[in-house]
Amino acid sequence: xxxxxxxxxxxxxxxxxxxxxxxxxxxxxxxxxxxxxxxxxxxxxxxxxxxxxxxxxxxxxxxxxxxxxxxxxxxxxxxxxxxxxxxxxxxxxxxxxx
Amino acid sequence: xxxxxxxxxxxxxxxxxxxxxxxxxxxxxxxxxxxxxxxxxxxxxxxxxxxxxxxxxxxxxxxxxxxxxxxxxxxxxxxxxxxxxxxxxxxxxxxxxxxxxxxxxxxxxxxxxxxxxxxxxxxxxxxxxxxxxxxxxxxxxxxxxxxxxxxxxxxxxxxxxxxxxxxxxxxxxxxxxxxxxxxxxxxxxxxxxxxxxxxxxxxxxxxxxxxxxxxxxxxxxxxxxxxxxxxxxxxxxxxxxxxxxxxxxxxxxxxxxxxxxxxxxxxxxxxxxxxxxxxxxxxxxxxxxxxxxxxxxxxxx
Amino acid sequence: xxxxxxxxxxxxxxxxxxxxxxxxxxxxxxxxxxxxxxxxxxxxxxxxxxxxxxxxxxxxxxxxxxxxxxxxxxxxxxxxxxxxxxxxxxxxxxxxxxxxxxxxxxxxxxxxxxxxxxxxxxxxxxxxxxxxxxxxxxxxxxxxxxxxxxxxxxxxxxxxxxxxxxxxxxxxxxxxxxxxxxxxxxxxxxxxxxxxxxxxxxxxxxxxxxxxxxxxxxxxxxxxxxxxxxxxxxxxxxxxxxxxxxxxxxxxxxxxxxxxxxxxxxxxxxxxxxxxxxxxxxxxxxxxxxxxxxxxxxxxxxxxxxxxxxxxxxxxxxxxxxxxxxxxxxxxxxxxxxxxxxxxxxxxxxxxxxxxxxxxxxxxxxxxxxxxxxxxxxxxxxxxxxxxxxxxxxxxxxxxxxxxxxxxxxxxxxxxxxxxxxxxxxxxxxxxxxxxxxxxxxxxxxxxxxxxxxxxxxxxxxxxxxxxxxxxxxxxxxxxxxxxxxxxxxxxxxxxxxxxxxxxxxxxxxxx
Numbered sequence: 034x035x036x037x038x039x040x041x042x043x044x045x046x047x048x049x050x051x052x053x054x055x056x057x058x059x060x061x062x063x064x065x066x067x068x069x070x071x072x073x074x075x076x077x078x079x080x081x082x083x084x085x086x087x088x089x090x091x092x093x094x095x096x097x098x099x100x101x102x103x104x105x106x107x108x109x110x111x112x113x114x115x116x117x118x119x120x121x122x123x124x125x126x127x128x129x130x131x
Numbered sequence: 132x133x134x135x136x137x138x139x140x141x142x143x144x145x146x147x148x149x150x151x152x153x154x155x156x157x158x159x160x161x162x163x164x165x166x167x168x169x170x171x172x173x174x175x176x177x178x179x180x181x182x183x184x185x186x187x188x189x190x191x192x193x194x195x196x197x198x199x200x201x202x203x204x205x206x207x208x209x210x211x212x213x214x215x216x217x218x219x220x221x222x223x224x225x226x227x228x229x230x231x232x233x234x235x236x237x238x239x240x241x242x243x244x245x246x247x248x249x250x251x252x253x254x255x256x257x258x259x260x261x262x263x264x265x266x267x268x269x270x271x272x273x274x275x276x277x278x279x280x281x282x283x284x285x286x287x288x289x290x291x292x293x294x295x296x297x298x299x300x301x302x303x304x305x306x307x308x309x310x311x312x313x314x315x316x317x318x319x320x321x322x323x324x325x326x327x328x329x330x331x332x333x334x335x336x337x338x339x340x341x342x343x344x345x346x347x348x349x350x351x352x353x354x355x356x357x358x359x360x361x362x363x364x365x366x367x368x369x370x371x372x373x374x375x376x377x378x379x380x381x382x383x384x385x386x387x388x389x390x391x392x393x394x395x396x397x398x399x400x401x402x403x404x405x406x407x408x409x410x411x412x413x414x415x416x417x418x419x420x421x422x423x424x425x426x427x428x429x430x431x432x
Numbered sequence: 433x434x435x436x437x438x439x440x441x442x443x444x445x446x447x448x449x450x451x452x453x454x455x456x457x458x459x460x461x462x463x464x465x466x467x468x469x470x471x472x473x474x475x476x477x478x479x480x481x482x483x484x485x486x487x488x489x490x491x492x493x494x495x496x497x498x499x500x501x502x503x504x505x506x507x508x509x510x511x512x513x514x515x516x517x518x519x520x521x522x523x524x525x526x527x528x529x530x531x532x533x534x535x536x537x538x539x540x541x542x543x544x545x546x547x548x549x550x551x552x553x554x555x556x557x558x559x560x561x562x563x564x565x566x567x568x569x570x571x572x573x574x575x576x577x578x579x580x581x582x583x584x585x586x587x588x589x590x591x592x593x594x595x596x597x598x599x600x601x602x603x604x605x606x607x608x609x610x611x612x613x614x615x616x617x618x619x620x621x622x623x624x625x626x627x628x629x630x631x632x633x634x635x636x637x638x639x640x641x642x643x644x645x646x647x648x649x650x651x652x653x654x655x656x657x658x659x660x661x662x663x664x665x666x667x668x669x670x671x672x673x674x675x676x677x678x679x680x681x682x683x684x685x686x687x688x689x690x691x692x693x694x695x696x697x698x699x700x701x702x703x704x705x706x707x708x709x710x711x712x713x714x715x716x717x718x719x720x721x722x723x724x725x726x727x728x729x730x731x732x733x734x735x736x737x738x739x740x741x742x743x744x745x746x747x748x749x750x751x752x753x754x755x756x757x758x759x760x761x762x763x764x765x766x767x768x769x770x771x772x773x774x775x776x777x778x779x780x781x782x783x784x785x786x787x788x789x790x791x792x793x794x795x796x797x798x799x800x801x802x803x804x805x806x807x808x809x810x811x812x813x814x815x816x817x818x819x820x821x822x823x824x825x826x827x828x829x830x831x832x833x834x835x836x837x838x839x840x841x842x843x844x845x846x847x848x849x850x851x852x853x854x855x856x857x858x859x860x861x862x863x864x865x866x867x868x869x870x871x872x873x874x875x876x877x878x879x880x881x882x883x884x885x886x887x888x889x890x891x892x893x894x895x896x897x898x899x900x901x902x903x904x905x906x907x908x909x910x911x912x913x914x915x916x917x918x919x920x921x922x923x924x925x926x927x928x929x930x931x932x933x934x935x936x937x938x939x940x941x942x943x944x
Contacts, residue, residue, distance in 0.1 A: 102850020
C-alpha cells in the first residue's frame with residue numbers, strides 16, 4: 034500500500050486515538066507514539082502498529098500516534114482508516130484487512 | 132423466550148460507548164453507522180464497528196448494526212464489512228417496500244456463501260420510518276425468512292407526515308397499530324421508536340406504559356438510563372406473578388378433574404387466560420426475577 | 433527573704449509546698465494584658481503582628497523545626513506558599529513540613545525542597561507536579577503518608593511534634609477566635625486545622641478577614657493562638673470549593689451509582705436511623721441522590737452523615753432525611769453555607785472524626801461508607817494514592833479510617849479507565865487493607881469480599897450482576913490486555929503509615 038497523501042483518523046477523546054500517517058521521506062517506517070498508558074502498553078502498541086503496517090505492506094510511513102487509552106481494536110480501526118485515507122483507496126481490500 | 136425489550140443506540144464512531152455498550156444490560160445494542168455518523172466519518176465508523184465486533188465480547192447481549200441504505204454510497208461496503216464481522220442482526224434503515232428487504236436478503240445470501248458462513252446466519256430487522264413504509268408494512272414483514280423484527284422510527288415518520296410528535300402521540304397511533312399488526316401476523320418482534328427527551332423521565336414512563344399496553348415487545352432507547360426503566364415496566368409485578376400462579380393452579384386442578392375450563396374468583400379461566408399466565412411467568416423468569424423468593428415475600432405479606 | 437508586694441507577710445516555707453513563688457505584682461507574670469489601667473489611648477489589646485516575617489521571627493522558627501499547615505483551602509490555598517516564601521527568604525533550612533494534605537496549589541514547594549528549605553514532608557497526599565517530582569526522587573527522605581485519623585493520632589500522642597502551625601483562616605478576631613465559614617475565602621469546616629491549633633507549640637493565624645471580637649461561633653480558640661497576620665487574600669474562591677455540584681450525566685457513573693444504591697439498600701445496613709458517609713466524587717454524589725429515593729420510598733431517616741460534607745448531603749439534611757451532620761471538611765459552597773446556618777450541622781476536628789487511639793472516633797459509628805479506588809486487587813486491597821503508572825497522584829485521606837469503621841464499606845469505580853484496569857492482581861500501593869473493604873461495585877458487576885458472606889447472602893437474589901473479584905479482574909484484563917509491570921528504582925520515595933501508626937507499604941521511585 035502506497036501512501037500518497039496525509040491520512041488522519043480518530044479523535045483526542047478518552048478511549049480514542051488520533052493517528053496521522055504519511056509517506057516517509059527516507060522510505061522507512063517510523064512511529065512516533067504519545068500515550069497516556071505509555072509505561073504499561075507502549076511497547077505493545079508499537080508492536081501492534083508495526084504488525085498492521087507489515088500486513089498491509091506499507092514500507093514507507095511516518096505514523097504519528099496520540100493515544101488516549103484506546104483498546105487494541107480501536108487502535109487497529111483508526112490505523113486502518115488513516116491508511117486507507119492516505120492511500121486514497123475507496124473500496125475495502127479484505128485480503129489485507131482480515 | 133427471547134426478549135427484545137430494549138435496543139440501545141450506540142453512535143458508531145464513539146469508541147468510549149462502543150467498547151462496552153453491553154454493560155447497561157439492554158437486550159440488544161444497536162451500533163449505528165447511519166444517522167449518527169457524518170458523511171466524512173462513514174469509513175472510520177465502519178472500521179471501528181468491524182473491529183469491535185471481532186474483538187470485544189458483548190457477552191449475552193444481542194448485537195445489531197444499523198447500516199446505511201443500500202442505495203447510498205456506503206451501504207454495500209457496510210453490508211460486506213458487517214457480514215464479515217458477524218453481528219446477530221443487521222437493521223436496515225428507512226424500509227419502504229418489500230424489495231428493500233429482498234435486496235438485502237439476496238446480498239446477504241451471496242456474501243454468506245462467498246465467506247462460507249452458515250446460510251441465513253445473519254438476521255434482519257426492518258425499520259419503518261415513513262408513510263410509504265407504513266402503507267407497505269404487511270408486505271415488508273413477509274418479505275424474508277431472515278426478518279426477526281420490525282422497528283418503528285417516529286422522528287422521520289412525523290416529518291414525513293408534515294407534523295411533529297405530541298405528548299399524547301395521537302399522530303403515531305395508526306402507524307403503531309399497523310406496524311404492530313403486521314409484525315404480529317408475521318411472527319416478528321415489534322419495537323417502538325425512541326423517546327428523545329432524556330431528562331423527561333415521567334414522559335418516558337408514560338410512553339413505555341402506552342406502547343406496552345398496545346402490545347409492543349419493547350422500545351429503541353437512546354440513553355442507557357432508559358434501559359432500566361423499560362425493563363422495570365416490562366417486568367411482571369408480584370401481583371401479576373401471583374395471579375398467574377393461581378390461574379395455572381386452577382387450570383391444573385380442573386384438568387385433573389377432566390375439564391379444560393376452570394374458574395378463579397368468579398371469572399372463567401380458559402385457554403387465552405392460561406396462555407397469558409404462562410407468558411407472565413416466563414417473562415418473569417427471563418427478566419431475572421427469583422420466583423422462589425417472590426413466593427416467600429408473598430407468604431410473609 | 434519574705435517579700436511584701438501586696439503588703440502581706442508570706443513565710444518562705446509552708447507545709448505541703450515544696451517552693452513558694454511569691455506574688456510580684458498583678459502585671460508581672462501575666463502576659464497579654466494591659467500594663468496600665470485607665471489609659472484610653474492604649475492600642476486595643478491584640479495579637480496582631482505587622483507581617484509574616486515578624487510572626488515567623490517572634491515564633492522562634494529555627495533550622496530543623498517542624499511547621500504545619502492545613503488543606504481546607506484546597507486548590508485555592510495561598511497561605512502555604514506565602515509562608516514558605518518568607519521562611520526561605522529568612523534563610524531557614526531543613527524543615528519538616530506537615531500539612532493535612534497537599535494539593536496542586538503547592539507545586540512551588542518543589543523549589544523550597546530543591547533549595548534545602550524543606551527536607552521532609554508529612555501529608556495525606558500529593559498531587560500534580562509536586563507528586564510527580566517526588567515520585568521521580570526529588571527528596572532524600574521519603575514522604576510520610578498518613579490518614580486523616582492517623583495524623584490526629586500522631587499529633588495528639590506527641591509522635592509528631594509541631595513547632596509552629598501556620599493556619600489560614602477565613603475569619604478571625606484580634607485575639608485569635610477563628611472560623612471557616614465567614615469571609616471572602618470561606619471554606620467551611622476547619623476540622624483538620626483544629627488539631628494543630630490545640631497541640632502545636634506556637635500557632636500563627638493568617639487571615640484576610642479580621643472581624644469584631646469575639647468571633648463566635650469559633651472553631652479555633654483564642655487560648656491556642658500566639659500571633660495573627662492580616663493579608664490581602666488567603667485563597668482563591670474558585671479553587672477552594674466548587675459551586676453546586678450537578679448530578680452527573682455520565683451513564684457509566686450513573687450505572688455504578690444505581691448498583692451501589694441497590695447493594696446498600698439490600699445489604700442489611702440501611703434501616704431507619706442508619707448513618708452514612710459519602711465522598712465528593714461524581715459516583716458518590718449520584719449515590720446520595722439515589723439513596724434519597726430509597727429513603728423516601730421506605731420512610732427511613734438517617735441519624736447522621738459524617739465526613740466530607742457535600743451539597744447533596746446538605747439537601748437531605750434540610751429535607752429532614754438526615755438528622756445531623758458531622759463535618760470535618762466541607763466540599764462545596766452548599767456545605768459551606770450550611771455549616772454556618774444549620775444548628776445540627778456540626779463541625780468536628782480530625783481526632784473526633786477518625787483518630788483510632790482516642791476514646792472514640794466518629795468513623796466507628798457509621799453504618800455505610802462509599803469510597804473510591806484508583807486500583808483494587810483480588811485481595812480487596814485498595815490504592816487511592818498512586819496511579820497505574822506507579823506515580824503518586826492522590827491522597828490516603830479518610831479512606832482506611834472509614835473502611836474499617838463502617839458496617840459496610842462500598843468501593844465504587846469503573847472496571848477500567850481508558851485502558852488502565854482498576855481491578856488488578858496486585859495494587860501498586862496499599863492504602864486500605866483488603867480485610868476492611870467489603871463490596872466492590874463496578875460498571876461490569878459487583879464483587880463481595882469473601883469475608884463478608886453475610887452480605888453476599890443478602891444480595892445474591894437481588895438481581896445484581898454478582899461476580900467474584902477474580903472474575904472481574906479477568907474481565908478487565910480481557911478487555912485492556914495484560915499491561916507490562918511498572919518499573920521501579922530501589923530508592924524509597926514514600927512511606928505509607930496505617931492509621932494506627934504501623935507501616936503498611938512503601939512507594940519506590942519510578943523508572944523512566
